[in-house]
Amino acid sequence: MSEILRAEKISKRFKIGDKYVDALNSVDLSFSKGECVSIMGPSGSGKSTLLYLLGLIDTLSMGHIYFNGQKISSLSSRKKAHFRSMHIGFIFQSFYLLPELNCLQNVCLPAFIQDKKNFWKKNEFAKKARNMLIKVGLEERILHKPTELSGGEMQRVAICRSLMNEPSVILADEPTGNLDSKNSDMIANMLQSISKKENKTVIIATHNESLAHRADKIVILKDGMIQ
Ligand SMILES: Nc1ncnc2c1ncn2[C@@H]1O[C@H](COP(=O)(O)OP(=O)(O)OP(=O)(O)O)[C@@H](O)[C@H]1O
Numbered sequence: 001m002s003e004i005l006r007a008e009k010i011s012k013r014f015k016i017g018d019k020y021v022d023a024l025n026s027v028d029l030s031f032s033k034g035e036c037v038s039i040m041g042p043s044g045s046g047k048s049t050l051l052y053l054l055g056l057i058d059t060l061s062m063g064h065i066y067f068n069g070q071k072i073s074s075l076s077s078r079k080k081a082h083f084r085s086m087h088i089g090f091i092f093q094s095f096y097l098l099p100e101l102n103c104l105q106n107v108c109l110p111a112f113i114q115d116k117k118n119f120w121k122k123n124e125f126a127k128k129a130r131n132m133l134i135k136v137g138l139e140e141r142i143l144h145k146p147t148e149l150s151g152g153e154m155q156r157v158a159i160c161r162s163l164m165n166e167p168s169v170i171l172a173d174e175p176t177g178n179l180d181s182k183n184s185d186m187i188a189n190m191l192q193s194i195s196k197k198e199n200k201t202v203i204i205a206t207h208n209e210s211l212a213h214r215a216d217k218i219v220i221l222k223d224g225m226i227q
């Protein structure tokens, strides 16, 4: 499998008052196209920090990140935002759906952000979002607002949203953290099929053993370092 994303000696140090927290410490990782990787480790071991760094949401203290061989960690913040919107899909534990938008609008949001000028001219985005929602069993909820949905339904909307711009890398932070076992299973199946059928790289931070063990590879973090 060919490498798509590589972290080279990445570190993250937070400063709180006059103290430092080394959340991630010189981590080297490589991810291939179509690979599904779980990140495990105790609470506070740096899993979320790692995903935020890989997704260029947070900035590195040290090290470099490469995407298809291009160093992306040194891009300007405007270029990073553009890169994120083109190539990265992020799934958060607490969904972060916008409450005033319905499911369809929430899923369309990344397309709107990426191309505000043409968004309103094309109804292909709405069609695509609608088809994704139907595919994950939410046909009856398309025009519902997030407050009218269950946790599993919200997470399915969030997954559709993360796929809207067809990113090559999906980063999922505790995607089953708020869900019961039936919904967890459904989300695990979805993530696995995204990686295998759509050849996307899926990186999942989780405490959920059964979800983690469905991945191709498990990376264990402890105190910000790979075990
Ligand atoms: N914004 C921040 N400011 C200061 N310290 C932070 C910040 N974010 C995370 N940390 C610290 O960095 C360390 C790693 O945090 P992180 O959230 O990555 O852990 P985690 O493995 O995701 O934990 P959990 O399983 O509880 O989600 C922790 O000690 C945490 O307190």
Ligand SMILES: [Mg+2]
Pocket: 047, 048, 049, 173, 205
């Ligand atoms: Mg976390």
